[in-house]
Amino acid sequence: MMSKVLLSIEDLKVHFTSYEGTAKIINGVNIHLNEGEVISIVGESGCGKSVTVRSILGLVPTPPAKYVGGEILFENRNILKFTKDEMQKMRGQDISMIFQDPMTALNPVFTIGEQLMDVYMWKGKKRNILSRVNKKLKQEAYSRAIEVLEKMRIPDPTAIMKRYPVELSGGMRQRIVIAMALMHTPKLLIADEPGTALDVSVQDQILIELKRLVKEEGISMIFITHNLGVARIISDRVYVMYAGEVVEEGDAKTIFEESYHPYTNGLLASIPKLDGSMGDGIDGRIPNFLNPPVGCRFYDRCTERKSVCKDTRPDLINLLNKRKVACHLYSEGRN
Amino acid sequence: MKEFLIKRTLQMIPVLLGLSILIFGLSRIMPGDSIRLKLGPEATAEQIEAFEDSMGLNDPIVIQYVNYIKGVFTGDMGLSLQTDRNVATDIVETFPATFELMLVAMFLAILIGVPLGVISGVKKDKWQDHLTRVVSLSGIALPKFWIAIILQIIFAYWFSLLPVVGRGNIVPTEITGLRLLDSLLTLNFEAFINNLKHIILPSIALSIATMAQIMRLTRSNMLDELHKDYIVASTSYGLPKFMIVYKYMLKNAFASTLTIIGLSFGALLGNAFLVEAVFGWPGMAQYGVQAVIYKDYNAIVGVTLVIGIVFAVTNLIVDILYGFIDPRIKYDK
Numbered sequence: 001m002m003s004k005v006l007l008s009i010e011d012l013k014v015h016f017t018s019y020e021g022t023a024k025i026i027n028g029v030n031i032h033l034n035e036g037e038v039i040s041i042v043g044e045s046g047c048g049k050s051v052t053v054r055s056i057l058g059l060v061p062t063p064p065a066k067y068v069g070g071e072i073l074f075e076n077r078n079i080l081k082f083t084k085d086e087m088q089k090m091r092g093q094d095i096s097m098i099f100q101d102p103m104t105a106l107n108p109v110f111t112i113g114e115q116l117m118d119v120y121m122w123k124g125k126k127r128n129i130l131s132r133v134n135k136k137l138k139q140e141a142y143s144r145a146i147e148v149l150e151k152m153r154i155p156d157p158t159a160i161m162k163r164y165p166v167e168l169s170g171g172m173r174q175r176i177v178i179a180m181a182l183m184h185t186p187k188l189l190i191a192d193e194p195g196t197a198l199d200v201s202v203q204d205q206i207l208i209e210l211k212r213l214v215k216e217e218g219i220s221m222i223f224i225t226h227n228l229g230v231a232r233i234i235s236d237r238v239y240v241m242y243a244g245e246v247v248e249e250g251d252a253k254t255i256f257e258e259s260y261h262p263y264t265n266g267l268l269a270s271i272p273k274l275d276g277s278m279g280d281g282i283d284g285r286i287p288n289f290l291n292p293p294v295g296c297r298f299y300d301r302c303t304e305r306k307s308v309c310k311d312t313r314p315d316l317i318n319l320l321n322k323r324k325v326a327c328h329l330y331s332e333g334r335n
Numbered sequence: 336m337k338e339f340l341i342k343r344t345l346q347m348i349p350v351l352l353g354l355s356i357l358i359f360g361l362s363r364i365m366p367g368d369s370i371r372l373k374l375g376p377e378a379t380a381e382q383i384e385a386f387e388d389s390m391g392l393n394d395p396i397v398i399q400y401v402n403y404i405k406g407v408f409t410g411d412m413g414l415s416l417q418t419d420r421n422v423a424t425d426i427v428e429t430f431p432a433t434f435e436l437m438l439v440a441m442f443l444a445i446l447i448g449v450p451l452g453v454i455s456g457v458k459k460d461k462w463q464d465h466l467t468r469v470v471s472l473s474g475i476a477l478p479k480f481w482i483a484i485i486l487q488i489i490f491a492y493w494f495s496l497l498p499v500v501g502r503g504n505i506v507p508t509e510i511t512g513l514r515l516l517d518s519l520l521t522l523n524f525e526a527f528i529n530n531l532k533h534i535i536l537p538s539i540a541l542s543i544a545t546m547a548q549i550m551r552l553t554r555s556n557m558l559d560e561l562h563k564d565y566i567v568a569s570t571s572y573g574l575p576k577f578m579i580v581y582k583y584m585l586k587n588a589f590a591s592t593l594t595i596i597g598l599s600f601g602a603l604l605g606n607a608f609l610v611e612a613v614f615g616w617p618g619m620a621q622y623g624v625q626a627v628i629y630k631d632y633n634a635i636v637g638v639t640l641v642i643g644i645v646f647a648v649t650n651l652i653v654d655i656l657y658g659f660i661d662p663r664i665k666y667d668k
Contacts, residue, residue, distance in 0.1 A: 092573030
């Protein structure tokens, strides 16, 4: 089934300026997403997955960030060229985001209801000191908020509307954070590691809800996680990122059964086992972004490195079974 | 909430008692012979002795204190050596003027300081930020009396826009003693304009330091808010910038500004003396400083007590307001 491409990130390059110099954080990332599809981006902390997806919503402050190359096409329009107004219109309506930490993603001094209703009433609008909303819009907002809370299976939504975030449990807050993002039923939902701050059983429930909702409403989703198990359950395709580059791409089912890139292998080997062993881990640390290696960015930590890896950057090549990998161990067309 | 209020109000009693003991004791051990000063160089030892007896100054200090506190509850705060009147009468007469000045100054400080702080925080390192920072730093650094004099020169002397000294010559029917409020209550707009004109310069001079503090604190709180998750989240939901800044950020940022507002009420009283002196404002701060200079026992104690009460009540109000701003603050028993 080949469906329409909803979003494609083409050769995105983002640099950050700091006192020490220019950090080349995102170095030519290619990601695409079809309509109705769920993809995961996995990778360790600092690999650039958050910067990549936050770029889609224009949430990365410039400066310090600087977009030096590439484009982000959403329905064939380049988001990086959007004006402030276009960006504000798009946010929440076309693309919305679920934030990672439910403890900090809700404003502590406003009730849940007020926050939800504001998103409904003021999204994409201008506001000044004299702006008022009419009663009808307010009622609409109220019933929509209740509707979305019900969709997230939150018990007694009318009571929750009057509560402050501090009065609710972590799991409840995470559901509300998701509800906020769904107020306008976006075409694309970006989930930045939702649930990682929660305990495993609650996280599990929420992910199941999320997956069900996304399928029901026909929303496409980009799911960021460092948990490979979660990525496998929730997504159709998986991108593995390392140090600002996509190193491997493939079907969620096959990529974990047979991974090609040494980094993906290392990641899989790092998972702690229930038998008590800690997993092998990957020696070394992510490279210095101020002065990244000219060749493969994984060179220093790679167990299978060759001399060519030091000086030549591996391109993301197509393998036979629709898989892609950026590694000199493999050549175009090989299976 | 009710229990909190009762508890906090009761807590004020030991604070004020302690303050009264302290200041009463201090006023008695202060050096200098104010009775001789009062009666003049010609007074005989007997006359001085008689006068001290009449004021009860020769009783043991504990007896003096008990008598004083008894008096306070019946509205007798002792004789003022400066005015030969009951100190309570003097305070009732002068306090409204100072209080009105402080209120207007605080109002200005908040009205101007908060928005400037917001703009400065949101436009960090842009020209708006640099400008407000220079202004606020000068506001903190420059002496109040100097600012007062400069204001007089510019607005009163050069441009003759506003009166130089005094509290206004059209006096509205007295209800609260706060003339701006009284003139509004009695719909006497002539008096309102007249008193407003008189209060503008002194209140600006008085408010500048507080305004600068409020501005700087609001700025740094707004900067903290800018990168909070929930603010980035609000942006990602497509909410208007104006709403994010003035609703979602400011309410969070305002809590600590409120603390400064409460505390600077005390500082305003201190600064009020300088401003009152420059503008010939018939207020309590000026009366209090005169009392210290002439070692006017009862006036010193009286004025200090009033300042203490104002300070305690203001901070009680601030504590209550926290609850409205931040639902995380609960008033437990």
